Amino acid sequence: MLDLRADFSHFLGSQPGRLHFAAHSHHPWPDATRAAQLAAWDCAARLQDGKWDEVLGPLWREAQARIAALLNLPDPGTLCFAPNTHEFVGRILSALPERPRVLTTTGEFHSFGRQIARLEEEGLVSVTRVESEPGPAVPERLATAAKAGFDLVWVSQVFFNSGWAVDPAAVTEAAGPDAVLVLDGYHGFMARPTDLSAVAHRAFYLSGGYKYAMGGEGCAFLHAPPGWLPRPRDTGWYAAFGALSGAQRGVPYAADGMRFMGATFDPSGLFRQVAALRWLEERGVTVAEIHAHARALAARFVAGLAGTGLDGARLVVPVDEPMRGNFLCLDLPDAEAWHRRLESRGVVTDRRGTRLRLGFGIYQTFDEVDALLARLHP
Template structure:
């Protein structure tokens, strides 16, 4: 395992593993959207090509072996069992399968915040158009969101949908561990979008009291795998029968007859499996998991790195003494997830001005967002705040 000091110094000792992305030459503070993929993941393309083209119809054995490695990898990130992990190409795929397992005729109400990621938010909006009662609680303030969501739990509620971190502001949802027992008492399912917690914050389904919750995340952000791979933790010991079901949801999708009625489902999370897909993202994920293991980049260590980087960015910002009416830190660092958000009426213009200076940030509404990554050194973070100061001077005068 590298020392934190080795990541702080210039050059960051991990930067050599991301040469194709040139992370040492660019200041990429959009890690909450997409972190660089380590160079070793390029091996997945040759492995996938060989499996697909050389093995032909015999490829399934190798593909399913890689799938099991990836299920175990995601399970390790949240301290769960691999048997409780379902895979798909996106969170939306998994969310639709989750929705299809709900008794919406008997319980026609779903509760969520008004700042869920579009994979969830758009689908809920369409369900509302189709007659499902969708109740949206304001996501802010995050400190009271869980309490306000819980007020809507009753006999008509099929599910509560919540995020561990607000994807717009980066604020953590406090007291998330109190929600599952309240849901269970009324037979309500809990769906938690933990994409902005996985592999950047220490996140355990046991610590958050989410062993009986559906928890989703994926590879496109802090896991450094790119798009096309996502996972869902499925509550163990339950016989869910999702209406949206592919042939991978059967016991043995190669040998058994997936469409024989009455439909049979595999044990555990596999019953939420889909169907044939491009397996390249799965191969890529396996190589990235191997890379993290070889460098001993554990979730606990990455949490330490993340907290240092956010604190360092925040200190540099505070030391620069910006006018609060122009830009202000949206909350204390201890309540942030994987990135910092700054409240500014000029968020878009500031992001664009910083990009002109070689510093990549992004914005949502009035929030300018900065998401570091473990391969960035402290000097790059300091330079980013310097670029922000120049941008504020340019935009605000």
């Protein structure tokens, strides 16, 4: 079992006694990211406007290379960055035909689900939603629905409100060859081993540092497959980088992932993200090990539930299910009361309606799980 608690000393030491079981929401940051935050400030002080040569040069390329390696993407240049994934939602939607036909699921996160529902209210999009549970049935449901023809298919790799996971290759096949396909990987990236090499030419993939990548907010990314959606209407001036040296007719765009760029942003998240990924490499920790570690913690938690008042039978996704993310979700009629009770006992979890979510990560060992179980008892 991994024991990396010493490398999270600032987050874990800020409130001794607090048990944080919300890695799926706001993952603690390793200490290496604190130095990176200061490095971002110092870079601005030293270089002022010249900092952008550093940010959009070596730092940008290192972030691209490290994320591409984790996802087995053939070309790091297909990646671009933004402060949050909602920016990418807007740019992708802006590149579609008027009143696009959208195929999605009932389990998408608010960055997409809320936005598409609001557009639907205005009659600006036509939306078909397939049930997201159970996860293994999603590709077949998508394939059946996709026969009607759509402009956009949007599906999570791991559903935020259940923990069910889907296979990116199966979803890509189900979407068919014509629609724009977006895989929301925010609960999958660095939680489950993910190989996009077979679908990199076909599927957009977005995620960020807020959760399992441990870089915090301000560093979301998008893999944009070559040739798809070359000219988003929602565009910032950074999207012209790579096209500025050519003939300037109309509104030029970069040909690679930069075509989805916006404009001036706070680069500190990029500094932190690169630092977190460097730290993992230095420790020799792989995504497969992170996933295995989280599963072992979850299994110990479920095995110890007897007498706590929580019932493992209420799990939305079984603890031993291979197609599961790194958090557990219990469907409880009194989920709000459980959430408040745990909070009063110094345990951080979160709740989505009747579902209590508990996340596990590499800043924990069995000791933290045993302490959680002890606090669950009446």
